[in-house]
Amino acid sequence: MSELAVxxxxxxxxxxxxxxxxxxxxxxIWCSGCGLGIVLSAFIRSLLxxxxxxxxxxxxxxxGCTGRAAGYLxxxxxxxxxxxxxxxxxxxxxxxxxxxVIVFSGDGDLAAIGGNHLIHAGRRNIDxxxxxxxxxxxxxxxxxxxxxxxxxxxxxxxxxGNVENPFNMVGLAAASxxxxxARWTTAQVRQLERSTTEAxxxxxxxxxxxxxxxxxxxGRMNRQPTGLDQxxxxxxxxxxxHFASPHEVGVALGGQIVTGKFIDTERPYLxxxxxxHDGA
Amino acid sequence: MxxxxxxxxFCVEFCPQHILxxxxxxxxxxxxxxxxxxxxxxxxxxxxTMICPEFAIHVVTNGEEAGQEVK
Numbered sequence: 001m002s003e004l005a006v007x008x009x010x011x012x013x014x015x016x017x018x019x020x021x022x023x024x025x026x027x028x029i030w031c032s033g034c035g036l037g038i039v040l041s042a043f044i045r046s047l048l049x050x051x052x053x054x055x056x057x058x059x060x061x062x063x064g065c066t067g068r069a070a071g072y073l074x075x076x077x078x079x080x081x082x083x084x085x086x087x088x089x090x091x092x093x094x095x096x097x098x099x100x101v102i103v104f105s106g107d108g109d110l111a112a113i114g115g116n117h118l119i120h121a122g123r124r125n126i127d128x129x130x131x132x133x134x135x136x137x138x139x140x141x142x143x144x145x146x147x148x149x150x151x152x153x154x155x156x157x158x159x160x161g162n163v164e165n166p167f168n169m170v171g172l173a174a175a176s177x178x179x180x181x182a183r184w185t186t187a188q189v190r191q192l193e194r195s196t197t198e199a200x201x202x203x204x205x206x207x208x209x210x211x212x213x214x215x216x217x218x219g220r221m222n223r224q225p226t227g228l229d230q231x232x233x234x235x236x237x238x239x240x241x242h243f244a245s246p247h248e249v250g251v252a253l254g255g256q257i258v259t260g261k262f263i264d265t266e267r268p269y270l271x272x273x274x275x276x277h278d279g280a
Numbered sequence: 281m282x283x284x285x286x287x288x289x290f291c292v293e294f295c296p297q298h299i300l301x302x303x304x305x306x307x308x309x310x311x312x313x314x315x316x317x318x319x320x321x322x323x324x325x326x327x328x329t330m331i332c333p334e335f336a337i338h339v340v341t342n343g344e345e346a347g348q349e350v351k
Contacts, residue, residue: 014338026334228289231293
């Protein structure tokens with residue numbers, strides 16, 4: 001057996017994904033029990049699975065806990081203003097059609113302030129991949145309820161339970177015209193990696209929602225005080241239903257989470273292949 | 281990598297061989313780091329690598345034998 005390596009530069013470089021991370025910024029700012037690191041590592045592995053030239057990959061993120069992901073990747077990354085990750089990514093893709101553009105952002109960024117941009121990018125079918133990490137709350141600003149917080153869920157601004165109806169993110173993306181729509185939880189890492197790989201390979205607007213624990217705000221308020229409690233809940237209450245109608249798979253507090261690949265289709269996308277500026 | 285571990289115990293919970301455990305040892309941030317009980321039982325499935333949100337654990341294969349996890 002090999003010797004037990006400790007915290008050394010050599011060990012960091014030896015991590016299979018170490019060369020794709022800005023390890024000088026580690027350990028990252030995400031809380032203990034947060035699922036964002038799982039999503040980030042699954043995303044890096046799926047990038048490698050695709051065999052893409054990494055200098056042709058651009059990661060765009062908005063504001064929020066998830067928005068920090070772009071800063072930890074040793075790729076071309078773009079940390080944009082709140083909610084505007086998709087407009088920046090659209091411009092990036094239309095000006096440089098040869099780039100593989102990925103939007104990595106959270107539910108507060110994509111569904112709330114950026115909700116309009118999300119539906120219009122879906123309508124235009126811009127060739128990009130959107131990874132939306134949904135933790136059902138605004139984690140970075142103190143746990144206020146947001147557009148994805150389930151009805152009756154407690155948060156710092158809804159102490160007696162949320163009175164609003166939440167957005168079903170996959171339904172929203174599907175209705176907007178996305179050509180690939182999937183949802184996974186962070187407890188399903190292998191499926192998540194495979195699905196993200198597929199989403200990256202599709203030509204058009206691909207949307208993957210990843211349900212992720214936020215023990216510090218969402219979990220603590222809703223009787224799942226640690227990330228592990230939330231992961232156990234996901235494991236016990238998740239069902240996989242491929243090609244279920246995305247409009248009927250909303251997430252309720254304490255209810256079953258339907259995951260799977262809901263839409264996988266094709267339709268004309270932008271930038272149109274013939275109009276590319278890459279000399280092809 | 282002990283200093284990166286935040287003691288979330290995801291690796292302990294998700295290891296299919298149940299050979300990881302939470303130790304009493306703390307790192308400089310006060311988190312209890314995980315360790316491996318019996319390296320001969322490790323099958324090298326890399327579930328711990330995939331489930332670790334901190335990039336703190338990975339599988340090191342030594343020759344034909346699968347498995348030393350590094351924390």
